[in-house]
Amino acid sequence: MITIWLVRHGQTAWNANGRFMGQTDIPLDETGLRQAEAVARRLRDRRPDAIYASDLQRAWQTAEAIQAAIAGAAHPAPPPELIPEPRLREMYFGEWQGLFYAEIQARYPAALAAWEADMLRSAPTGGETLIQLAGRVQAVYAEVAAAHPDGSVVLVAHGGALQALLCLALGLPVDRFWQLDLKNTSISELHLYPAGAILHRFNDTCHLEEQE
Numbered sequence: 001m002i003t004i005w006l007v008r009h010g011q012t013a014w015n016a017n018g019r020f021m022g023q024t025d026i027p028l029d030e031t032g033l034r035q036a037e038a039v040a041r042r043l044r045d046r047r048p049d050a051i052y053a054s055d056l057q058r059a060w061q062t063a064e065a066i067q068a069a070i071a072g073a074a075h076p077a078p079p080p081e082l083i084p085e086p087r088l089r090e091m092y093f094g095e096w097q098g099l100f101y102a103e104i105q106a107r108y109p110a111a112l113a114a115w116e117a118d119m120l121r122s123a124p125t126g127g128e129t130l131i132q133l134a135g136r137v138q139a140v141y142a143e144v145a146a147a148h149p150d151g152s153v154v155l156v157a158h159g160g161a162l163q164a165l166l167c168l169a170l171g172l173p174v175d176r177f178w179q180l181d182l183k184n185t186s187i188s189e190l191h192l193y194p195a196g197a198i199l200h201r202f203n204d205t206c207h208l209e210e211q212e
Contacts (some may be wrong), residue, residue, distance in 0.1 A: 001193040002145055003152035005043065006162050007066070009034035009059040011184045019100055022093035022127070027057045032184065035208060036062040040069035042207035048080045049148045052140070053156040054088040062185065063156040080154070087136040092159035094126025120175045130164070134174045137165045145192055162188070163178040169197040 005020040014021045028036060043066050053063035063082055071079035077143030096104050104112050114122040144153055155162070163177040169190055182188065182203050189201035 001150065002025065002148055004144070004190045004192065005046070005048070005152070005154045006165065006188040006190065007039060007043075007154060007156045008159055008162055008182045008184055008186050009054075009056075009062040009156060010039075012058050015098075015184060018081050019098055020093050020096045020124075022091060023056065023098040024097045025056050025058075028061050032058065033061070035185040036065040037069075038207045039187065040065040042072045042187065043154065044069035045075075046070065046152070046154070047075065047077055048154045049151040050080050050089065051082045051154040051156065052085045052144060053082060054090070054158060054161070055084040055086050056089055059066075059088070059156045059158060060084070063154070064076045065192065066154060066156065085140055085155075087140045088155065088157040088161055090189050091124075091130070091160045092128045093124040094128075096124045096127065119178075130175060130177070133161065134168060137161050137203075138168050141165055141168060166190075166202075168198070170199060171196065206211070 010028045011027040012021065012032055013029045014026050016029065016031070039062065051063050051067055053059050060168055067079055068083045096108065108125050111125045115124055121131060123129045144155070159182045160177065162182055163180040164174055166180055166188065167174045167177050183205050185208065186203045186205045187201060188199065188203060191198045191200055
């Protein structure tokens with residue numbers, strides 16, 4: 001059995017105000033940094049073989065906090081390696097990045113309507129399709145599973161990328177990914193068996209309760 005902990009990055013200023021972020025490289029805001037420390041404390045006693053993270057700084061900062069917490073825990077084993085994985089980046093929204101939904105409606109009404117009608121094959125203006133996102137996420141998932149038989153790993157990435165990964169792992173239509181709501185620094189836990197994956201935990205943010 002392989003255990004994969006899926007962690008969404010902490011909050012950014014663009015998350016907070018509702019902008020389409022995509023692959024724009026926005027750092028964590030003050031709330032996001034606190035969230036990263038909270039999820040790091042939650043995972044500090046885990047001993048994953050490795051931590052794979054999107055190389056965008058909001059995910060990378062979250063992963064660094066997790067690695068540091070594990071390194072600081074009393075354990076004879078060395079901390080897990082932190083591995084950059086660009087294929088775990090968020091969907092690329094092209095010209096829509098940095099815009100609010102209402103701005104996209106006003107500037108790109110036809111493209112937005114086409115995208116919302118068929119996210120699999122239609123793309124944001126200058127961006128990528130859901131099929132393209134799913135393809136790169138599927139490749140990472142398969143490679144990580146093959147590299148860590150009977151082990152465990154942490155994947156730190158973005159809402160859309162992780163939602164697509166969960167659909168792929170569980171055999172769900174990937175175009176329903178938007179129905180899986182993942183909060184900032186939520187933990188979801190997959191157990192992988194030869195017969196398929198089992199979701200043992202989903203969108204768990206109990207480590208954030210101390211901040212409320």
